[in-house]
Amino acid sequence: MDLPSFDKSRLPSRHVTEGPSRAPHRSYLYAMGLSAKEIHQPLVGVATCWNEAAPCNISLMRQAQVVKKGVAAADGTPREFCTITVTDGIAMGHQGMKASLVSRDVIADSVELTMRGHCYDALVGMAGCDKSLPGMMMAMCRLNVPSIFIYGGSILPGKFKGREVTVQDLFEAVGQHSVGRMSDEDLDELEQVACPSAGACGAQFTANTMAMVSEAIGLALPYSAGAPAPYEIRDRFGFAAGEKVMELIARNIRPRDIVTLQALENAATVVAATGGSTNAALHLPAIAHECGIAFDLFDVAQIFNRTPYIGDLKPGGRYVAKDLFEAGGIPLLMKTLHEHGYLHGDCLTVTGRTIAENLEKVRWNPDQDVIRPANDPITPTGGVVGLKGSLAPDGAIVKVAGLKNQKFTGPARCFDSEEECFAAVRDRKYQEGDVLVIRYEGPIGGPGMREMLSTTAALYGQGMGDKVALITDGRFSGATRGFCIGHVGPEAAVGGPIGLLRDGDVIDIDATTGRIDVRLSEEDLAERRASWQPRETDYRSSAIWKYAQTVGQARQGAVTHPGGAAETTTYADI
């Protein structure tokens, strides 16, 4: 690969590799088998979230070897390191989920610290799970050294009784089983066939949503986020990412040149267009924050409201990630959105070219129905909608893709933890028409803003998905369906109105007008607020306690440090 010549003396790695005072430092590099030539080449961090916690991560170390070959082929020296993950599918439905969102920021922090400590010149970050994708992209924006993101790829769908299934079917099967609508034998068979390969949860759930974001925001190479984990073509993307990051070093193209306000709007557009995970409304503000860009839940919601819903993907629709890749991949989706004016085409990407330039050669595929043309959508507005009102002055979010009815009025049934609500659902101790309220599950109150797929899927599995509504200051899985409103802010733990609700209060939700209100006057709310007492959590120490001390509200992405780009030293410039 012919790289433009560039001034190597500006590279951060000079702090580690150049001059007599760095002889000790170099001795460590020699100890790992590096040659003198390799030591003085640009050092590229290859961060992966490899571990044996989940199928999302299991193939990442293998894939990273190809990335390293790409870096080396372009005269860079790859340095591989791993960070942690918490996998929601296994953390779901118990206290373990409190570690999930916390892990996003720990991932960003740990990548930051490895990169800073060793003065790596660039980063290729590989992630495969809900929190590792945004965590890695946050680290890239925070560090602002040339970076490429690469997804580990989606899992393949399983086959059960002749139909394609994902882990969503299992979570919903738990509800079916609890009311006698599924036998022990079928549940046993389903759990053995639902997840047949390595890769992240297979439909437009959180990992695939954030993977789509990685291409739309410009941090990943076109097509790279769509290829399923077991497909060998992933190796080509890995090699290309390794080579390309060397060009980004040479041309000094950095993440904050790429992740602009317009790029964030492009990312929100693909989420809405595909009925993606509501978690994007949390992660996009957090990524923006790392760049010093104000882009909160309301900004995301504005894009959601003006974007046509065109991706017929599960959980709202019919297809899985593999089908989208085979239909033409994420560029196919972006092509039609761009053609009809829904994307900013002039945003720079890691190819060194703009979105519009990347899409030039993409042709529309008429022989597929995974993605509809943007001028012939499934619905004219996005599959995810922002809400606001007396119950959520700081906003809330709901996925409407696949919902029959977008309005709901009913009496509140209040629960102060997910466990309490799950027990009521499991035992069918709720009424049709109820608005189930799960509170003290926000970023501070949980702590950790749990995702509540076990409860929402159980409701769905009981056939009650459209007969009750559920609202929470916690959040939902990308696989949640039903009338489920999350991120209600401010959260109960800081005195938000959701914490003032009592059983029987009447709640009105209207996703068509973007409203969520409680039929209580300002005076009623003020009176209740006066006697409200903050609650203590059981977490008085540990990483989860530490998180609760610094985390902000969901509206701004539940970030754990106040400063954006302007306040953060990028070691690249020291």
Ligand SMILES: CC(C)(O)[C@@H](O)C(=O)O
């Ligand atoms: C387990 C899932 C489906 O991956 C969930 O965590 C999500 O958010 O999509």
Ligand SMILES: [Mg+2]
């Ligand atoms: Mg999740």
